Amino acid sequence: xxxxxxxxxxxxxxxxxxxxxxxxxxxxxxxxxxxxxxxxxxxxxxxxxxxxxxxxxxxxxxxxxxxxxxxxxxxxxxxxxxxxxxxxxxxxxxxxxxxxxxxxxxxxxxxxxxxxxxxxxxxxxxxxxxxxxxxxxxxxx
Amino acid sequence: xxxxxxxxxxxxxxxxxxxxxxxxxxxxxxxxxxxxxxxxxxxxxxxxxxxxxxxxxxxxxxxxxxxxxxxxxxxxxxxxxxxxxxxxxxxxxxxxxxxxxxxxxxxxxxxxxxxxxxxxxxxxxxxxxxxxxxxxxxxxxxxxxxxxxxxxxxxxxxxxxxxxxxxxxxxxxxxxxx
Numbered sequence: 001x002x003x004x005x006x007x008x009x010x011x012x013x014x015x016x017x018x019x020x021x022x023x024x025x026x027x028x029x030x031x032x033x034x035x036x037x038x039x040x041x042x043x044x045x046x047x048x049x050x051x052x053x054x055x056x057x058x059x060x061x062x063x064x065x066x067x068x069x070x071x072x073x074x075x076x077x078x079x080x081x082x083x084x085x086x087x088x089x090x091x092x093x094x095x096x097x098x099x100x101x102x103x104x105x106x107x108x109x110x111x112x113x114x115x116x117x118x119x120x121x122x123x124x125x126x127x128x129x130x131x132x133x134x135x136x137x138x139x140x141x
Numbered sequence: 142x143x144x145x146x147x148x149x150x151x152x153x154x155x156x157x158x159x160x161x162x163x164x165x166x167x168x169x170x171x172x173x174x175x176x177x178x179x180x181x182x183x184x185x186x187x188x189x190x191x192x193x194x195x196x197x198x199x200x201x202x203x204x205x206x207x208x209x210x211x212x213x214x215x216x217x218x219x220x221x222x223x224x225x226x227x228x229x230x231x232x233x234x235x236x237x238x239x240x241x242x243x244x245x246x247x248x249x250x251x252x253x254x255x256x257x258x259x260x261x262x263x264x265x266x267x268x269x270x271x272x273x274x275x276x277x278x279x280x281x282x283x284x285x286x287x288x289x290x291x292x293x294x295x296x297x298x299x300x301x302x303x304x305x306x307x308x309x310x311x312x313x314x315x316x317x318x319x
Contacts, residue, residue, distance in 0.1 A: 022318075024316050024318075025316045027316075028258065028313065028314075028315060029316075031258045031312060031313055032245060032247070033288065035245060035312070036243050036244050036288060037242050037288070037297075040312065045241040045242050045298035046242075046298045047297075047298075048242060048298065077288075078289075
């Protein structure tokens with residue numbers, strides 16, 4: 001019984017340490033900086049891209065992974081690098097669903113801080129090209 | 142038959158006496174009590190707490206008149222109150238459509254002293270309501286911060302871009318830790 005509890009405790013510690021997400025803080029930051037357009041469940045609206053069951057597709061390529069940080073909503077948001085990394089990780093865990101194929105390597109604040117220095121301007125065209133590249137990558141595999 | 146009855150009587154009597162000798166009534170209470178305390182501790186586990194926290198913010202204790210600009214949820218609003226236009230602080234008037242794209246702020250609820258996340262979804266599809274204009278604008282930023290300005294028409298994502306009135310829906314509790 002005691003061993004069981006110890007294992008359980010270790011499991012919880014390991015899990016939270018790996019993800020480093022405070023769900024309450026991440027959700028609050030999502031609500032304040034993203035939800036207004038992307039909707040409470042990440043489903044988007046009209047021209048606002050859907051993240052729910054889709055956002056994981058971008059993680060297939062390095063350019064796609066970088067894209068999620070370089071889109072204006074991320075790159076020029078008022079969030080700190082640490083908070084932005086946490087929100088992005090929370091979005092993937094919360095909304096990506098089956099669109100994440102491989103185990104997800106969480107964003108670090110350093111990675112986010114570096115990537116957001118190159119925000120995208122022509123997002124719509126860039127995104128379309130990116131998704132075409134990702135589709136051909138998936139076909140080759 | 143009598144033989145069997147006698148045998149059964151004896152067997153049960155023997156069993157009952159043995160049970161009474163081996164166990165105490167308090168022992169039963171102790172075991173039951175242990176289970177009760179144990180069950181009470183389960184909701185303290187992080188998983189259960191997270192689930193409970195999600196349910197809580199929906200219905201804060203409230204005071205005030207939703208048809209008055211002083212109502213606590215309107216701290217960051219800029220527009221006509223749907224409560225004065227045939228709708229409510231949570232719903233659009235008949236004949237209008239709620240915009241899924243919206244601007245979001247926080248307001249302090251005087252009833253419990255906590256800050257809540259408020260979604261100011263506009264109702265669209267009819268010309269301006271014109272009643273109860275309310276401009277409190279806390280947290281409003283200039284249009285170069287488009288996600289944090291309430292000066293633009295938020296009737297985006299609806300079939301019509303014509304603005305009618307604004308709601309103020311509680312969507313969560315503000316995170317106030319670090």
